[in-house]
Amino acid sequence: MNRPWFYMVGMMILLLVLIVVSLCMGIIPISANDFLHLTEEQERILYFIRLPRILVAISIGMALAIAGAVIQGVFGNPLADPGIMGVVSGASTGAVIAVALGLSSVSAYYMPSFAFIGALTALGITMSLSWYKGRMDPRILLLAGVAISMLLGALTSGILTLMNEYRLKEFLFWMVGSLEYRRWDHVLIALPSIAVGTAIIIALSKHLNILVMGEVEARAVGMNTNRYRMIFLVLSAMMTAISVCVGGSIGFVGLVVPHMVRLLVGPDHRIVIPASALGGACFVLLCDTLGRTLFHPVDVRVGIMTAVLGTPYFLFLLHRLKVKGGSL
Amino acid sequence: MSDVVLCLEQVSVYRDGQPIVQEVTKDFYKGECIGIIGANGNGKTTLLKAIRQLLPYEGRIYGNGQDLAKQSDTFIAKTMSYMQQQVEIPYAFSAEEIVMTGRYAYQSWWDSESDEDRRIVEEVMAYTGVSHLKNYHLEQVSGGEKQRILLAKALAQETDIMLLDEPTSALDKGHSDDMFRFFQHLCKEGKTIITVVHDLELAAKYCSRLLLIGEHRVIADGTPKEVLRPEYIKRAFDMDTDVFRDERYGQLRIEIIPNKGRWQGD
Numbered sequence: 009m010n011r012p013w014f015y016m017v018g019m020m021i022l023l024l025v026l027i028v029v030s031l032c033m034g035i036i037p038i039s040a041n042d043f044l045h046l047t048e049e050q051e052r053i054l055y056f057i058r059l060p061r062i063l064v065a066i067s068i069g070m071a072l073a074i075a076g077a078v079i080q081g082v083f084g085n086p087l088a089d090p091g092i093m094g095v096v097s098g099a100s101t102g103a104v105i106a107v108a109l110g111l112s113s114v115s116a117y118y119m120p121s122f123a124f125i126g127a128l129t130a131l132g133i134t135m136s137l138s139w140y141k142g143r144m145d146p147r148i149l150l151l152a153g154v155a156i157s158m159l160l161g162a163l164t165s166g167i168l169t170l171m172n173e174y175r176l177k178e179f180l181f182w183m184v185g186s187l188e189y190r191r192w193d194h195v196l197i198a199l200p201s202i203a204v205g206t207a208i209i210i211a212l213s214k215h216l217n218i219l220v221m222g223e224v225e226a227r228a229v230g231m232n233t234n235r236y237r238m239i240f241l242v243l244s245a246m247m248t249a250i251s252v253c254v255g256g257s258i259g260f261v262g263l264v265v266p267h268m269v270r271l272l273v274g275p276d277h278r279i280v281i282p283a284s285a286l287g288g289a290c291f292v293l294l295c296d297t298l299g300r301t302l303f304h305p306v307d308v309r310v311g312i313m314t315a316v317l318g319t320p321y322f323l324f325l326l327h328r329l330k331v332k333g334g335s336l
Numbered sequence: 337m338s339d340v341v342l343c344l345e346q347v348s349v350y351r352d353g354q355p356i357v358q359e360v361t362k363d364f365y366k367g368e369c370i371g372i373i374g375a376n377g378n379g380k381t382t383l384l385k386a387i388r389q390l391l392p393y394e395g396r397i398y399g400n401g402q403d404l405a406k407q408s409d410t411f412i413a414k415t416m417s418y419m420q421q422q423v424e425i426p427y428a429f430s431a432e433e434i435v436m437t438g439r440y441a442y443q444s445w446w447d448s449e450s451d452e453d454r455r456i457v458e459e460v461m462a463y464t465g466v467s468h469l470k471n472y473h474l475e476q477v478s479g480g481e482k483q484r485i486l487l488a489k490a491l492a493q494e495t496d497i498m499l500l501d502e503p504t505s506a507l508d509k510g511h512s513d514d515m516f517r518f519f520q521h522l523c524k525e526g527k528t529i530i531t532v533v534h535d536l537e538l539a540a541k542y543c544s545r546l547l548l549i550g551e552h553r554v555i556a557d558g559t560p561k562e563v564l565r566p567e568y569i570k571r572a573f574d575m576d577t578d579v580f581r582d583e584r585y586g587q588l589r590i591e592i593i594p595n596k597g598r599w600q601g602d
Binding site: 086227228 | 438
């Protein structure tokens with residue numbers, strides 16, 4: 009077995025172990041022996057609380073890590089983040105509008121729907137700004153993404169200042185990224201769409217290997233860079249948007265996981281994409297499980313845990329860059 | 337040498353309304369090694385990029401008899417390869433993976449590399465002498481080796497025409513000479529090479545034909561002996577030269593005559 013496959017199998021085993029551990033741990037612990045003779049209460053906890061939460065964590069982890077790997081490939085920048093195109097800010101603005109209008113208390117579907125519309129609107133504006141003479145300029149796309157993010161951030165803050173305390177809290181809980189109270193409804197929103205997105209990106213992943221070589225190199229070997237860049241950006245933005253809708257803004261997954269994965273399995277995106285999916289699933293599930301068990305009875309939100317675990321790694325990378333120079 | 341493989345008709349490139357290169361009408365033939373020479377900023381690289389359809393241009397460019405502006409990316413990639421002056425690849429792809437990208441146009445969108453692709457990559461890497469570097473990254477090899485890996489990538493495209501933008505700019509004199517000798521060999525095998533080159537003596541030694549660009553247009557076209565004449569060089573480079581034949585090696589030598597006032601402070 010060669011090295012990439014060794015790590016892939018390792019991550020699969022790790023994910024299975026994490027699923028079992030996550031099923032067992034919680035306010036009411038369920039030991040491995042209990043699985044043979046579950047009480048009705050334990051069954052209900054597993055089926056209605058822990059299993060959907062685990063599946064949402066896995067879906068979001070996969071989506072964010074893949075989106076990050078794709079964005080880093082498209083921009084040829086190992087530190088690019090899925091939020092780069094204003095998608096996360098757009099989702100936040102959408103969500104805050106849903107909260108401000110009081111729709112979030114009417115149905116659980118309003119906030120994710122508004123967040124999704126917000127994300128796609130932001131993506132549309134960013135992309136149209138970067139279009140010039142029939143071609144998309146990645147540099148302008150980056151800058152347009154920053155500008156749109158800032159504008160939407162200001163809009164979100166503006167709306168927040170007008171909201172009452174209860175609604176403010178509701179939005180804040182969504183924004184820090186949480187998997188609390190995630191049920192089968194959320195699984196049904198996230199899992200099928202993310203699974204389809206993942207399959208499409210894996211099928212197209214060899215084209216990322218060409219795109220990453222840069223505009224001229226890619227066109228020189230016969231790639232329609234415009235078409236593929238567009239496809240990859242839209243797919244990664246959709247993946248980010250879905251995960252933000254379901255779990256709020258969970259940072260560092262798209263930045264840290266693909267980077268770690270590349271160190272382990274090399275740069276070939278045909279391996280990097282599925283490995284990032286596994287790595288992202290493991291990372292988010294680990295963060296969520298630790299968050300809800302370490303400081304029991306306080307449920308530390310998954311967005312906080314990913315930042316707490318992701319920041320040291322990111323700082324380590326920056327330190328390495330400073331000391332050793334060269335590329336990340 | 338009668339097969340026209342590339343034909344330029346009234347090709348001009350403008351940037352912000354300013355001409356970068358103007359009204360180039362030329363035929364290029366099978367087996368020619370063409371050096372594009374001229375002072376900086378006169379449109380050598382621009383002309384090469386326009387030929388490769390990487391820049392918008394006016395006029396027509398025909399490759400293997402087809403109007404390239406109307407052809408697919410795949411067709412163009414199978415007709416001509418293009419080697420950039422400088423290549424920075426952000427991730428640590430191995431030399432073999434980089435050379436394999438040259439086979440992209442031959443694969444369908446869902447397919448990975450075939451046995452045929454692998455065989456060709458192996459062959460071109462052996463041909464350019466970089467087989468032993470196949471697992472190395474570009475950061476781990478010397479400048480000369482990097483250029484040979486990129487040349488192998490261009491060869492993996494199996495094109496009749498190769499467009500090379502200053503392929504020896506980062507190489508020392510010895511490696512540059514080796515590289516051009518290799519180009520000469522490729523041309524004998526039927527490739528048509530069009531290369532931007534700064535070293536006039538190197539161009540004179542190995543190119544069968546030179547295109548001198550000055551004042552944003554072609555001011556001389558012909559054999560090195562016909563093109564490298566002091567009056568043309570003066571027009572293109574604004575420098576006085578003495579061009580003579582070195583009898584020991586039978587090579588053209590170009591000696592610059594110090595020209596007062598060319599630089600500020602002289």
